[in-house]
Amino acid sequence: MTGLDLLYFLVQQTMGFAIPLLVVALGGMFCERSGIINVALDGIMIIGALTGTIFINLMQSLDAMSGNLLYFVAVIVAAAFGIIFSLLHAYASINMKANQVISGTALNLAAPALAIFIGRLYTEKGVQQIEFVNQFRIEKVPVLGSIPFIGDLFFKNVYITTYIGFAILAISAFVLFKTRFGLRLRSCGEHPQASDSVGINVYKMRYAGVIISGALGGIGGLVFVVPNSTNFNSTVSGYGFLALAVLIFGQWNPLKILYASLFFGFLRTVAASYSAIPFLLNMGLPMEIYKMVPYIATIIVLIFSSKNSQAPRAEGVPYDKGSR
Amino acid sequence: MKRNNFSSDVIKMKTRNLLIAVLPSIMAILAGILVGFVILLAVNPSQAFAGLSTIFIGSFNKGAKSIGNAFYEATPIILTGLSVGFAFKTGLFNIGASGQFFVGAFFTIYVGYTWTWLPPSIHWLVALIAGLIGGAIWGVLPGLLKAFFNVNEVITCIMMNYIGLFGVLYAIKNSVVYNKLQNRTYVLPESANLPTLGLNKIFPYQSMNSGIIIAIIFVIVIHIILDKTTFGFELKACGFNPDASKYAGISAKRNIILSMVIAGALSGVGGALLAQSGWFIDVVDNLPGYGFDGMSVALLAMSNPVGILFSGLFIAHISVGGIYLQRLDYDMEIINIITAAIIYFAALALLFNIITKKIFKDKSGKNANADSGAAVAAIADVKKKLVADDKKPTNSKNTSNTGKKSNASSKNNSKGNAKKGGKSK
Numbered sequence: 001m002t003g004l005d006l007l008y009f010l011v012q013q014t015m016g017f018a019i020p021l022l023v024v025a026l027g028g029m030f031c032e033r034s035g036i037i038n039v040a041l042d043g044i045m046i047i048g049a050l051t052g053t054i055f056i057n058l059m060q061s062l063d064a065m066s067g068n069l070l071y072f073v074a075v076i077v078a079a080a081f082g083i084i085f086s087l088l089h090a091y092a093s094i095n096m097k098a099n100q101v102i103s104g105t106a107l108n109l110a111a112p113a114l115a116i117f118i119g120r121l122y123t124e125k126g127v128q129q130i131e132f133v134n135q136f137r138i139e140k141v142p143v144l145g146s147i148p149f150i151g152d153l154f155f156k157n158v159y160i161t162t163y164i165g166f167a168i169l170a171i172s173a174f175v176l177f178k179t180r181f182g183l184r185l186r187s188c189g190e191h192p193q194a195s196d197s198v199g200i201n202v203y204k205m206r207y208a209g210v211i212i213s214g215a216l217g218g219i220g221g222l223v224f225v226v227p228n229s230t231n232f233n234s235t236v237s238g239y240g241f242l243a244l245a246v247l248i249f250g251q252w253n254p255l256k257i258l259y260a261s262l263f264f265g266f267l268r269t270v271a272a273s274y275s276a277i278p279f280l281l282n283m284g285l286p287m288e289i290y291k292m293v294p295y296i297a298t299i300i301v302l303i304f305s306s307k308n309s310q311a312p313r314a315e316g317v318p319y320d321k322g323s324r
Numbered sequence: 325m326k327r328n329n330f331s332s333d334v335i336k337m338k339t340r341n342l343l344i345a346v347l348p349s350i351m352a353i354l355a356g357i358l359v360g361f362v363i364l365l366a367v368n369p370s371q372a373f374a375g376l377s378t379i380f381i382g383s384f385n386k387g388a389k390s391i392g393n394a395f396y397e398a399t400p401i402i403l404t405g406l407s408v409g410f411a412f413k414t415g416l417f418n419i420g421a422s423g424q425f426f427v428g429a430f431f432t433i434y435v436g437y438t439w440t441w442l443p444p445s446i447h448w449l450v451a452l453i454a455g456l457i458g459g460a461i462w463g464v465l466p467g468l469l470k471a472f473f474n475v476n477e478v479i480t481c482i483m484m485n486y487i488g489l490f491g492v493l494y495a496i497k498n499s500v501v502y503n504k505l506q507n508r509t510y511v512l513p514e515s516a517n518l519p520t521l522g523l524n525k526i527f528p529y530q531s532m533n534s535g536i537i538i539a540i541i542f543v544i545v546i547h548i549i550l551d552k553t554t555f556g557f558e559l560k561a562c563g564f565n566p567d568a569s570k571y572a573g574i575s576a577k578r579n580i581i582l583s584m585v586i587a588g589a590l591s592g593v594g595g596a597l598l599a600q601s602g603w604f605i606d607v608v609d610n611l612p613g614y615g616f617d618g619m620s621v622a623l624l625a626m627s628n629p630v631g632i633l634f635s636g637l638f639i640a641h642i643s644v645g646g647i648y649l650q651r652l653d654y655d656m657e658i659i660n661i662i663t664a665a666i667i668y669f670a671a672l673a674l675l676f677n678i679i680t681k682k683i684f685k686d687k688s689g690k691n692a693n694a695d696s697g698a699a700v701a702a703i704a705d706v707k708k709k710l711v712a713d714d715k716k717p718t719n720s721k722n723t724s725n726t727g728k729k730s731n732a733s734s735k736n737n738s739k740g741n742a743k744k745g746g747k748s749k
Contacts, residue, residue, distance in 0.1 A: 039419075039478075088668065098671035101417060102623045106671060109620060110664030117657040121367070238482075241419070245479040288494035295483040299469070306475040 006277065008152045010269055015158065017272075018265025019165035020045075020224035024243035025250060025257045026172045027216025032252060033176065034209025035189040035202075037316045039104035040089050041217050042240025043111030047085040048218025049225040050115045052078035053232040054122055056132045068160050071136040071226070075161065075219050082218020083211050085111070090210035094203055097318035108240075115234035129231040136160070136226060161223040168216065173254040185209055189312035192319045202319045249302060251309055263301070267294035344684065348676035349624060349631070353638070356666030360658055371652045378652065379662070382645030390644050392529025396601060398640035399535040400425070403594030404618025405636050406546050407459075407587040409627035413550060414583035415563035420466060420481030421591040422615025423488035424459040428592025430492045431458030432599045433509050436516030437501045444515035451516045452538075452596045459592015460585045462488055467584025471577035477584070489611050496607060509605045518600045535597040540633065542593065547629040549586075559583055591615065620667050639663060 024041055031038040038044075052074045059065040065073065085107065092103035119128035140146075141155040176182040187195040188205040196202050217240070224239050225232050246264060250257030271290040274280040280290070360379060364372040378385065383394030404421045411418035432455035442450055462484055469475035496502050501509045518533040550556040561569040562579045570576055594614060599605075621639055625631030646659030669676075 092668065092671050096672045096675055098673065102671035103668060105619050105623060106664050106668035109616070109667060110661060113657045113660030113664060117363075117655050117661060120655055120657075238486075241482045245482050248476045248479045286494055288490040288497075291490045292487050295486045299465075299475075299480060299483050302475045302479065303469060303473045306469075306473055309474060309476070311476075 004152075008156070009273075009276070010266070011153050012157045013269040013273060014262065014265045015162045016227045016265075017268040018261045019162050020220045020239060021243050021246050021261035021264060022258060023165050023168055023216050023223060024220030024240060025247040025261060026168060026254060027213035027220065028243060028247040029172070029250075029252055029254065029257060030176070030185065030216075031209045031213035032247065032315055033189045033312055034185050034206045035192060035312060035314045035317065035319065036090070036093050036206050036210055037100040037104065038086075038089065038210065038213050039101055039244065040086070040107035040111075040240075041213070041220075041243050042236065042238065043104075043107040043109075044082050044086055044214055044217030045221030045224065045236045045240045045243075046111040046115050046234070048078035048082040048221030049232050049236055050111075050118060050130070050221075050234070051081035051218070052222030053130045053132050053225060054118075056226075057130055060133055066135060068136055068138070071160060075164065075222055078218040078222040079215040080218070082216075082221070083214040086210050086214025086217065089214075090207050093318065094206050094210070097320065100316050100318075112234050115232075119232075119234060129233045131231045132226075134226065134230055159223075159227055161219075161226070164219070165223070168219075169254060169258055176254060181208075186312075188319075189314055192314050193323070196319075196321065206319070245298065248309070248311075249298060249305075251305075252312060264294055264298065267297055340684065344680055347680045347683075348673055349626070349635070349670060351676045351679065352624070352666050352669035352672075355669040356662050356664075359665040360662035363658055363661060364654065367654065368652075371654070375649055375652050375654050375658075378648050379642055379645045379659070381648075382641040385645065385648040388527045389529050390648075392524070392527030392532035393647075394637065394640040394644045395527065395536040396529060396531045396640075397643055398636045399539045399601070400594040400598040400614045401617040401621050401639060402539045402633055402636035403542060403597065404591050404615050405621030405625065405632040406542060406618075406629060407590035407594070407622075408618050409622035409625065409629065409632050410546060410550070410590060411583055411587040412622060412627040413563050414559045414579060415566065416467075416470070416580065416583060416587070417478050418463075418466075418481060418584070418587045418591075419478055419619070420462070420484050420615070421587070421594075421618045422611040422613075423481070423485035424462040424588040424591035425595040425615050425618075426485075426492055426605070426611055427462040427488045427595070428455035428459035429595030429599045429603070429605060430495065430509075431455050431592070432516075432596035433501055433512060433605065434495075434499065436512040436600065437510055440513060440515065442515075447515045448518055448600060451512070451600060452518075452593065455592045455596025455599065456589045457592070459595065460589035462592070463584045463586075463588015464581065467581040470584070471580045485611060485615075489609070492605070493607055493609075496605060502607075503604075507607045509607075511602055511604050512600060516600060517602065518597065531601045531603075533601055535601055538593075538597060539636075542590065543629050543633045546590070550629060555582075591618070594618070620663055623667050624670050626670075 024045060027044075028038050028041050055074045055077045056070060059070050059074075089100075089103050089107055092098040093100040116128045119130055120126050123130060136159055138158050138160065139156065141151075141158065145151045145155040147155070176186065184195065184200050185205050185208065187200065188202050188209075192202045195205070220239075220243065221236055224236050242264065246257060246260045249264075250260040270277070270280070271293055274287075274290045357376070357379065361372065361376050364375040368375075383390045386393075404425055407421045407424065408418050432451045435454035436447070436451035439447065439450065466475075466477045466480040466484060469480050470477045496509055503510045518535050518538070520533045521537070523534060523537075524530075524532040548556075550560065558569065558574045559579050559582075561572070561574055562576050562583075566576050598614070617639065621632055621636045624635040624639070642659055642662065646656040649658065650656055
């Protein structure tokens with residue numbers, strides 16, 4: 001493998017790890033910007049992955065749909081079920097003024113149990129693994145894939161979800177900072193009483209935040225499972241928690257979240273494929289060290305970047321109209 | 325006579341307060357089990373009632389043996405529950421209990437397996453302390469970073485979980501405790517295991533030992549630290565309002581670090597106690613779930629140490645019930661769904677608080693009104709008479725003052741008491 005091939009390989013692999021983190025962290029961003037802490041991201045991802053893979057499995061066994069159309073519809077299914085699941089969190093934390101950490105933890109506990117339970121009910125053999133045939137990888141995007149260098153880098157061996165992820169990023173940044181909705185959402189996370197006083201419906205805005213996080217969380221779950229595996233086994237390997245970390249690391253800002261997820265995705269890629277990189281292989285370090293590196297590096301970066309880190313001010317505080 | 329009335333009133337109040345504190349959790353549990361029952365009905369209606377009773381009977385299904393099993397399951401999650409709950413009291417979210425648990429378990433396994441030159445009478449204790457230290461080491465970094473660099477403890481804890489996982493796996497593979505054939509650690513020798521104290525005779529479960537008693541000791545210690553010491557008060561003050569406690573001269577940094585160290589140590593002890601009951605670490609890329617179970621235990625108990633003991637026992641109780649649920653061809657995962665539902669309903673504290681208050685409204689609501697009415701009348705009365713004396717009337721003075729003023733107030737008080745007595749009967 002030449003140096004250039006290695007670069008292509010690393011970039012392509014990094015996307016596989018970084019895109020789910022990016023999408024889910026962006027979802028979390030909308031939620032936390034509206035003032036609701038969402039530790040349930042992991043659970044929402046699991047539900048999205050569960051429903052998405054069941055849908056793919058069903059369609060493939062019925063031969064009703066195939067290829068990237070199927071993948072795209074599955075993404076929408078995952079988003080829909082992510083929303084439904086996240087509504088539980090919204091109801092508890094907005095209407096019932098519940099402790100948001102508790103309700104989020106409850107969803108995190110429920111999701112893997114539900115995934116195993118439903119998986120066993122769904123599969124004929126009664127196993128929890130939901131199999132699917134991965135037919136979604138695009139070898140080469142027409143026209144764009146022929147561009148030298150850039151084509152190799154970004155338009156070969158990709159999934160449509162990579163582009164969906166970047167589209168979500170662009171839309172998120174635009175919505176959050178350039179639209180009236182975004183401004184209102186952010187104000188509800190900073191000072192809901194003030195927002196209410198100018199006629200913004202805080203409950204509605206917070207529902208919007210949680211619903212967006214549900215949709216993106218569900219998508220992120222499916223996007224994580226499909227490129228990295230051929231079955232869904234009731235877990236997303238704690239990626240939802242990593243997304244939470246990326247969100248905080250990215251300081252609730254879309255562009256910084258992109259950097260954080262690329263940083264993390266790249267280190268994960270290096271850890272997963274260090275044996276293919278001659279320089280790292282020659283160092284002779286044990287596998288576990290490489291696996292630890294992304295987490296250690298994140299902590300070190302955080303030490304230097306957290307001094308002025310500030311979460312949305314009203315985050316985690318149930319909105320009470322009567323309070324001063 | 326009067327004094328007797330008073331003390332019985334206090335007891336009544338105490339039981340009422342306890343009920344008000346416990347009732348929401350009980351309602352959450354019942355609501356959660358109802359969800360489970362609906363699932364049982366949906367999967368197989370004919371067995372649903374049998375399934376429900378199996379869940380309720382839980383660890384009593386096989387008598388003393390399954391009770392022993394429940395104690396074994398409860399021990400580690402009580403400790404991780406204490407860990408999460410203790411950090412919660414200081415306003416910290418210790419999501420790293422899993423990692424601290426894992427590191428603690430490894431320290432114990434290493435010391436227990438290799439330091440066999442120690443006399444058996446203290447070997448187990450040294451191994452236990454090793455686990456405590458391991459957990460504390462894993463808890464100190466999130467605390468330090470939070471205190472000095474404002475790094476969010478949630479994210480450091482998540483990172484420490486992974487670092488702990490891979491670090492321990494590496495350490496296992498490169499040490500003598502590695503059982504290469506079965507890809508796991510060796511089980512500890514008898515001298516490093518917890519003393520059984522004859523408990524395995526009473527509860528004939530193979531891993532039954534004094535672990536549950538040690539867990540209870542830790543519950544008591546944490547209860548005393550939190551509720552009876554200045555240190556505990558400072559910790560809680562930091563949790564309630566960091567700015568106010570800073571203003572009062574409490575060092576937030578010191579308390580954050582100490583709180584995380586203690587939380588880590590508790591999780592580490594959880595790992596130690598499990599490792600000293602015949603548990604071993606499988607060399608796989610996943611952390612055992614005891615840390616996350618600790619979160620549910622702590623949340624269900626609203627972080628109260630004594631409550632954690634009971635919620636830990638309860639979750640172990642229905643988990644053991646889940647084992648017997650399989651005999652009815654139900655999936656064990658139903659128990660986890662029920663646990664999650666219980667935690668979810670526990671989060672809806674508001675709903676249950678309203679219900680609880682409604683239940684107690686007839687007694688407490690009216691009583692409170694009568695009391696406050698009497699107090700207001702008494703204060704107004706005293707005020708009138710005090711105008712000349714130019715003194716500030718306060719509640720404490722009402723009771724301690726002598727002479728005309730207190731006569732007036734006591735008259736009113738007795739009226740209030742009479743009212744109260746009449747209504748409660």
